[in-house]
Amino acid sequence: MSAWQADILMYHSISDAPGPTSIAPEVFKAQMQALADSGLPVVTPDALANPPAPRVVIISFDDGFEDFADTAWPILRDHNFTPIVYLPSGRMGGSDSWAGGNIPTRPLMDWDRIETLAGEGVCFGAHSVSHPDLSTLDAEALEEEVTGSGQDIAARLGQPVRHFAPPYGASNSSVLRQIALHYDTSVGTRLGVAGPKDDIHDLPRLEMFYFTDIARWQAHLAGRGGPYLAARKMMRGLRSGLSKVLPLN
Secondary structure, three states: OOOOEEEEEEEOEEOOOOOOOEEOHHHHHHHHHHHHHHOOOEEOHHHHHOOOOOEEEEEEEEOOEHHHHHHHHHHHHHOOOOOEEEEOHHHOOOEOOOOOOOOOOOEEOOHHHHHHHHHOOOEEEEOOOOOOOHHHOOHHHHHHHHHHHHHHHHHHHOOOOOEEOOHHHOOOHHHHHHHHHHOOEEEEEEEOOEOOOOOOOOEEEEEHHHHOOHHHHHHHHOOOOHHHHHHHHHHHHHHHHHHHHOOOO
């Protein structure tokens, strides 16, 4: 299929914790119901090699928070949706105590839970070992973070790990080259809908904090979300530009 579109949904925590990386459980439940009602096929990144329909949806979670198992997975399972969860392999069983993590920190799943979920059909990808900014690392450390994460997860689950997500969406040409050596796909935090013209190792995603208004989410699913998405992209660009020119306090 030469022309395709993939809405890759980006989630972190499904909880009432403050901040844009948390989505309230009731909002998440409504988002998934709207997705089910849309009839769009939900797939894993494996399907991007040969998408089953002109438009598909991928549900992705970064970091492997404990509330994925407790809250998100039961909702997803009820809809027969298979998500992918990107794990920082050296942090599992701990918390998001890395730079930029939540305050207070939120617990991450331990390996026992991850193994149970894998047995129930959840797909897992790599998200580095220790959750650093990969673009700041030397070649040796970068290799360890990128390849080591997938190796850790594969050893635990007994299955290959084909997909990656760099922490913070931070990458450069060296990072992307390293990822491409070891993984079939990778996703970032660039806002947008993925398609065949995108680098398969630098795919954009939809930050679902922008779609907590269910009517707006329904409009996007129905194909009427272009103007809103364009406005969000513009606002992101403006914020990024301001952060580069304003002095730091």
